[in-house]
Each structure stands twice: as C-alpha cells, then as structure tokens.
Amino acid sequence: MRRPKLIFVNRVFWPSEAATAQLLTDLAAALAARGRDVHVIAAGDGAPEFRGVTIHRTGAEPAGRLARYGHFLRGARRELRRLVAPGDVVILKTDPPLLAVAATELARAHGARVVQWIQDIYPEVLSAHLGAWAAPALLPLRLARNRAWRASALCVPVSDDMRATVLAAGVAPDRAVALPNWAPPELDLPARPDDIAAVRREWGAGDALLAVYSGNLGRVHEFATLLDAAALLRDEPRVRLAFVGGGPRSAEVRAAVAARGLANVAFFPAQPRARLAAALAAADAHFVTLRPGFERLVAPSKLAGVLAAGRPALFVGPRPSGLAALLDTEGGGHALANGDATALAATLRAWNADRTAAAASGVAGRCVYERHFRFVDLVARWDALLESTAAD
Numbered sequence: 001m002r003r004p005k006l007i008f009v010n011r012v013f014w015p016s017e018a019a020t021a022q023l024l025t026d027l028a029a030a031l032a033a034r035g036r037d038v039h040v041i042a043a044g045d046g047a048p049e050f051r052g053v054t055i056h057r058t059g060a061e062p063a064g065r066l067a068r069y070g071h072f073l074r075g076a077r078r079e080l081r082r083l084v085a086p087g088d089v090v091i092l093k094t095d096p097p098l099l100a101v102a103a104t105e106l107a108r109a110h111g112a113r114v115v116q117w118i119q120d121i122y123p124e125v126l127s128a129h130l131g132a133w134a135a136p137a138l139l140p141l142r143l144a145r146n147r148a149w150r151a152s153a154l155c156v157p158v159s160d161d162m163r164a165t166v167l168a169a170g171v172a173p174d175r176a177v178a179l180p181n182w183a184p185p186e187l188d189l190p191a192r193p194d195d196i197a198a199v200r201r202e203w204g205a206g207d208a209l210l211a212v213y214s215g216n217l218g219r220v221h222e223f224a225t226l227l228d229a230a231a232l233l234r235d236e237p238r239v240r241l242a243f244v245g246g247g248p249r250s251a252e253v254r255a256a257v258a259a260r261g262l263a264n265v266a267f268f269p270a271q272p273r274a275r276l277a278a279a280l281a282a283a284d285a286h287f288v289t290l291r292p293g294f295e296r297l298v299a300p301s302k303l304a305g306v307l308a309a310g311r312p313a314l315f316v317g318p319r320p321s322g323l324a325a326l327l328d329t330e331g332g333g334h335a336l337a338n339g340d341a342t343a344l345a346a347t348l349r350a351w352n353a354d355r356t357a358a359a360a361s362g363v364a365g366r367c368v369y370e371r372h373f374r375f376v377d378l379v380a381r382w383d384a385l386l387e388s389t390a391a392d
Helices: 019-033 065-083 099-109 124-130 132-151 160-168 193-202 224-232 250-260 273-281 302-308 322-330 341-353 355-372 375-391
Strands: 006-009 038-042 053-057 089-092 113-118 154-157 209-214 239-244 265-268 285-289 313-316 333-336
Touching: 006 019, 006 065, 019 038, 019 053, 019 375, 038 065, 065 099, 089 099, 089 375, 099 113, 099 132, 113 132, 113 375, 124 132, 154 160, 154 375, 160 322, 193 273, 209 302, 209 341, 224 239, 224 250, 224 285, 224 341, 239 341, 250 265, 273 302, 285 302, 302 313, 302 355, 313 322, 313 341, 322 333, 322 355, 333 341, 333 355, 341 355
Parallel strands: 006 038, 006 089, 038 053, 089 113, 113 154, 209 239, 209 285, 239 265, 285 313, 313 333
Antiparallel strands: none
C-alpha cells in the first residue's frame, strides 16, 4: 500500500531564515530522513529539493504584503490540486494568515487529511491590535476559520494557552494537541567558550551582566517595561541591556532609547543561525516579552533557545499564562508582570551581585529545555501524530 505523502504548506521555507521557515525546514527534513515522502509548497523560486524534501514553488512574489499573500494563496491552491491524492496528509501553517480558510476544503475534497499547525491565531491577533471596534468586521473571517479548524483531522497549536482558543472555537479536545516549538537542534551542544568570548568582545560587554532581548521586535511584544528598567539601572555600569535583531518595532524602540538617553542599552544586528549558540550564550540573561491580551493567540518561541543555551529567562508578560506558569513551577528564570520595571531592575541587580544565582537559574533552564523543547523528542511526537492522522 502507498504510504501517504506529507504536504506542508507555508509561504516561507528554506533558504529563508524567518522563524516559521526555519521550524518548517527542521521538521520537514527530519521527517524525510525518517523515510517519509515529504513535500513543501512555498513561495518564490529556487531548488526543487532540499535534504530529501521535494519543494513546489509558487513563483516570484509581487511587491506589497497583501499582493504577496494573494499570489501565494492562488499558487498554493494550484499546487495542491496537482499534488494531493486520497489518503495524503496536508499540514497547513499560518503564513499567510487564514491559510486554513483558503486550503482546508480543497485538500479535503481531494481526499486528504488536514492538520492545522497553528503558530499565530488570526484574525484575533488583528482584533487585539486594532481594538474591539474591529471584531465585528473580522467576525466572518473568524467563523470561516473556525469551520476550517473543525473540519480538520487535527489542530496543533504551539502552546496550551493557544489550545484553549482552539477548543473555544468548537474543536473536539481529542483533535487539539499542543506541541511547542523547539530550539534549533544545533543548540543541543554547548557553544565553545572561545566563541562566546568573541561575541562578548564584539558587543563590548566586558564583565558587565548583559541582559539581551534577541529576535524579532514584533508588534505582540512588550518593551516599555524593559526600557523603564534600563532607566532605573542607568547609573549602574555593570548591568547592561541589549537588543539583538530587528523587526516592526525596532525603530520605535531605538527612538525611545535615544530620547531617554539610555546609554546602557545597545543594539546589534540579527545573528546568523550558525552563530546562534554563541550569541545566546554570550548573554547572562534573556528577556522574553508579550503584551497583555496576546497570550492565547501567540507563543514566544525564543524561550526554547534561551533555555537550551543554559541562560535564565526573564519573562515580562501576562499573569496568569502558560509561559509564566512554566517558569514559576519548573525554574529557568522569573516571570514578571507587564509594567513591573522595579522588580525587573531588582532582579538584574541581584544577579549582578550574585552571578552564581543567575548561573544556577540557567542550569535549571537547561533542564526545562531537555524536558520540553528538544528537537529530537518533538520530531518523534510529530511523526507519531501524523502517522495516527493518516491511519484514522
């Protein structure tokens, strides 16, 4: 009997270094290495194969976000019609938003089983950004998305908080399984001390306690508490903060730092994946942030890399939330409420005074990583889920 194809659909894939592209590339290649017939439908042009994964490209993208989304959705539907056979498993990610609405029924009409791999929950993210006035206008999209979820064989959100949103949409509990995103598998091995020291020299860290926000400065993340803590620490030269990477709010954060004269805050470019282990380990602590109201809609995936690097996490975000509960109950850092800059500054002062306490928290975080976020373990869980989905 023919083993079903696994067909992933997402706008970005290798060689893109966008977060969703890297996650998909990791998983697709690992499943291919396990003997699966893996296909990916993605935007752009390029090589038709990568590490055993067959790639179906939808062509060069036009300018403008909405134009790119529309172009990809049309191309993805075309490729699905050509590829899908009865019994195949189609895994839909969430780039572009509401891909589930565009592709679920098409895949099912061709006899495929559909899995929703839910990284972000739209249109609720838009509603949270725009305010309650936008909810009525977005209601038809939300209802269509809910129908797509309920029609799917499986929904895989990346946190328990997001699973609660999936369940509220009417998805049966046995068809909603939360699986977190993993840390890049190369973080399984510790970075070399010489590489860590080289990054710290490049960043001018010296012997200061360096607390870093690494990754996308996105619209769902919260930075006011970090900057307020930096202001409280401005006269303490042995505590420094840094932002590594860019994103939609990068210019806003840079402007705020300049306006407030925060000389203890630095900015550095995003680090290539090959250097990620050293860059993460070069910090003494890492910030993970989330704006209130987004905890059931997105999950900051940077936490896994922080814990893998053996560095403590300082989560600034909603309480209660699953991420706060994880740190509270299992260790690996501290969870602080949005706006509590005083507690954040006090924690950094304490860790500067007692570096062994920060290091011990990082060791605990590495244990949390090994329990929950190892790539090899999550690939095995994904493989088992997809096998059972195809067999249903």
